[in-house]
Amino acid sequence: xxxxxxxxxxxxxxxxxxxxxxxxxxxxxxLSDINLDVKEGEKIVICGPSGSGxxxxxxxxxxxxxxxxxxxxVDGVTLTNDVKNIEAIRREVGMVFQSFNLFPHLTxxxxxxxxxxxxxxxxxxxxxxxxxNLLKRVRIPEQALKYPGQLSGxxxxxxxxxxxxxxxxxxxxxxxxxxxxxxEMVKExxxxxxxxxxxxxxxxxxxxxxxxxxxxxxxxxxxxxGEIVEQNEPESFFANPRNERTKLxxxxxxxx
Amino acid sequence: xTDALPMGERPQLAPxxxxxxxxxxxxxxxxxxxxxxxxxxxxxxxxxxxxxxxxEWAVFTANFTASTGAECRGGGACWALIREKFRLIFFGTYPxxxxxxxLFAVVxxxxxxxxxxxxxxxxWRLLIIWGIGSFITFLLMFGQLHIPLTLFLVVALVVGxxxxxxxxxxxxxxxxxxxxxxxxxxxxGIVLRILGILPAWSLAIAPFSYVETSMWGGIPVTLIxxxxxxxxxxxxxxxxxxxxxxxxxxxxxxxxxxxxxxxGVPLISLLIMASVMLPLFLPSGVTIDKFLRAQVAVILFAxxxxxxxxxxxxxxxxxxxxxxxxxxxLNYPQKTLLIILxxxxxxxxxxxxxxxxxFFKDTSLVLIIGIFDFLNSAxxxxxxxxxxxxxxxxxxxxxxxxxxxxFSMSRFSKKIEVELNRGTRR
Numbered sequence: 001x002x003x004x005x006x007x008x009x010x011x012x013x014x015x016x017x018x019x020x021x022x023x024x025x026x027x028x029x030x031l032s033d034i035n036l037d038v039k040e041g042e043k044i045v046i047c048g049p050s051g052s053g054x055x056x057x058x059x060x061x062x063x064x065x066x067x068x069x070x071x072x073x074v075d076g077v078t079l080t081n082d083v084k085n086i087e088a089i090r091r092e093v094g095m096v097f098q099s100f101n102l103f104p105h106l107t108x109x110x111x112x113x114x115x116x117x118x119x120x121x122x123x124x125x126x127x128x129x130x131x132x133n134l135l136k137r138v139r140i141p142e143q144a145l146k147y148p149g150q151l152s153g154x155x156x157x158x159x160x161x162x163x164x165x166x167x168x169x170x171x172x173x174x175x176x177x178x179x180x181x182x183x184e185m186v187k188e189x190x191x192x193x194x195x196x197x198x199x200x201x202x203x204x205x206x207x208x209x210x211x212x213x214x215x216x217x218x219x220x221x222x223x224x225x226g227e228i229v230e231q232n233e234p235e236s237f238f239a240n241p242r243n244e245r246t247k248l249x250x251x252x253x254x255x256x
Numbered sequence: 257x258t259d260a261l262p263m264g265e266r267p268q269l270a271p272x273x274x275x276x277x278x279x280x281x282x283x284x285x286x287x288x289x290x291x292x293x294x295x296x297x298x299x300x301x302x303x304x305x306x307x308x309x310x311x312e313w314a315v316f317t318a319n320f321t322a323s324t325g326a327e328c329r330g331g332g333a334c335w336a337l338i339r340e341k342f343r344l345i346f347f348g349t350y351p352x353x354x355x356x357x358x359l360f361a362v363v364x365x366x367x368x369x370x371x372x373x374x375x376x377x378x379x380w381r382l383l384i385i386w387g388i389g390s391f392i393t394f395l396l397m398f399g400q401l402h403i404p405l406t407l408f409l410v411v412a413l414v415v416g417x418x419x420x421x422x423x424x425x426x427x428x429x430x431x432x433x434x435x436x437x438x439x440x441x442x443x444x445g446i447v448l449r450i451l452g453i454l455p456a457w458s459l460a461i462a463p464f465s466y467v468e469t470s471m472w473g474g475i476p477v478t479l480i481x482x483x484x485x486x487x488x489x490x491x492x493x494x495x496x497x498x499x500x501x502x503x504x505x506x507x508x509x510x511x512x513x514x515x516x517x518x519x520g521v522p523l524i525s526l527l528i529m530a531s532v533m534l535p536l537f538l539p540s541g542v543t544i545d546k547f548l549r550a551q552v553a554v555i556l557f558a559x560x561x562x563x564x565x566x567x568x569x570x571x572x573x574x575x576x577x578x579x580x581x582x583x584x585x586l587n588y589p590q591k592t593l594l595i596i597l598x599x600x601x602x603x604x605x606x607x608x609x610x611x612x613x614x615f616f617k618d619t620s621l622v623l624i625i626g627i628f629d630f631l632n633s634a635x636x637x638x639x640x641x642x643x644x645x646x647x648x649x650x651x652x653x654x655x656x657x658x659x660x661x662x663f664s665m666s667r668f669s670k671k672i673e674v675e676l677n678r679g680t681r682r
Contacts, residue, residue: 062582062583063582064579064582064583083587087585087587090582090583090584090585091585093583094583095580095583097576097579097580099574099576100576101574101576101577101579101580102580103577103580103581103595103599104599105598105599105602105676114584114586114594115584115585115586118586118590118594119584119585119586119590121424163584164583164584167584167585
């Protein structure tokens, strides 16, 4: 893989700040006292065992999940129950899901242009131009008029990335983007993500692709039982994990 | 021979010859074993026997030309009765010399329905088709229409309002101003009308003699009750279904309560309530047309059933669809109209059309409250003492007409299902 694209972020402004964030599912404490500061252009990989709260964490950032205590500030806007704030944040934050979640009744092009036309009120022609350019970037412009069901998993996930990018977001959230893919399709999706990272996008990515983490992450965060257990730059994170739980986890996923 | 070729270059071979063609098909499906062959022959003989008996009665010994019931007796089917009474069966008690009006009304409605079945019309054109179609239908049926000023004002307000909200940010300034002007005219007009400053003016279109709804009968009545019943029940059922899934307890409670209440009573009791009990509660002097009351009862009833079907469709959608729409920043109406409903409705086409077919036939229950729908009109044809004794022919004929409508709906359901699912593999 390419050398790390990590760069100096110490002077960059914060785009996401989580302070003392707590969340419960019923009695289950799924996020406990999360503090996280994400700089503009920073790429963060979040890993951890299943049920550790990593997906919940990034889903709190665009309010797919509601946090019950603490503050989340995204791009200067504080997340509250105010629908205006939520919609403002969602316009700035793109999300890619594990199961793609493309709209099966719309063509690829319509999937891409939907939000720009209806949320950003962009003229249809402009939206289509933006969409075609993005489809070229993810290398599937020829699929524009097909329906999602006619594409392979890897192609669908690349469309999902392009769909999120159509809104020109400042931040991209990836929730296990390659976990539902057949092994031979993982690379084509990771390549697109690496390219995106190279362009300076702020990215939060829940993934177990440690090669990807090494290649693009500025910081790797390890979560367990709802806590951020350890965070470090990838080099040190993989070479010298300090916490026992991190060591155990890395031992489990890197043993072959 | 093919073994010599490497993998991937072997020619596509035709399937074995005895598996294809009509002979191959018959051997495989009809005569694959002794038992299968025996069953096939027995069924063919059985069907042939019934068919020959039916054709003997309905065609070969049938009487098509008799001028009285007495001439018909003794032979096969008395289709002469249908020939004699078809106008009564089709148009019921509608004034005899004006029968061309319900005929053209039916033609207009069928044209409207056929056009609506075309998916290319599923946009603003649908509104125009239904506007014109309904206008023609009711103008012909009533003969005269008095369109009150208030209706124009309401339409202006609604069109302006919808335009302002739906086209916000997309439309040019001129178009937006037109919407604003329309909405303003509508709003101001309605206020003035309520205050009594504007007169109760109405636009009278009166090319024909007036025929009130109690004189209507036959196929147009069935068609109007079913078509408008379902057209209004459909959006209303969608709202109920969405309300039932609402997070707001009050809205949810109201919708659940309404659905359960309506589903818990027979349509007949609802019709009788609308026809007998409702007038008791109205202040004296106020009357609501009986036909309209029956129509409203059908709408309420169908709405509850449609709501439950659509709820099934809504629940079948994966959570990810809602989340993806949310994450893109779509608001609730956008999410519902663009993402959720198109998919949910697609899933429920078969049960939905099933319900439509059921309600088309259920409209015949209005005979309970003395409305002459198609079946009731057919019944009237039996009353004539000159033609007594041929209920089979009349009911068979009525059944045939019902079948034509229901079967077309069924075929349409099939076609639209295939069309909508083309390219989308789930």
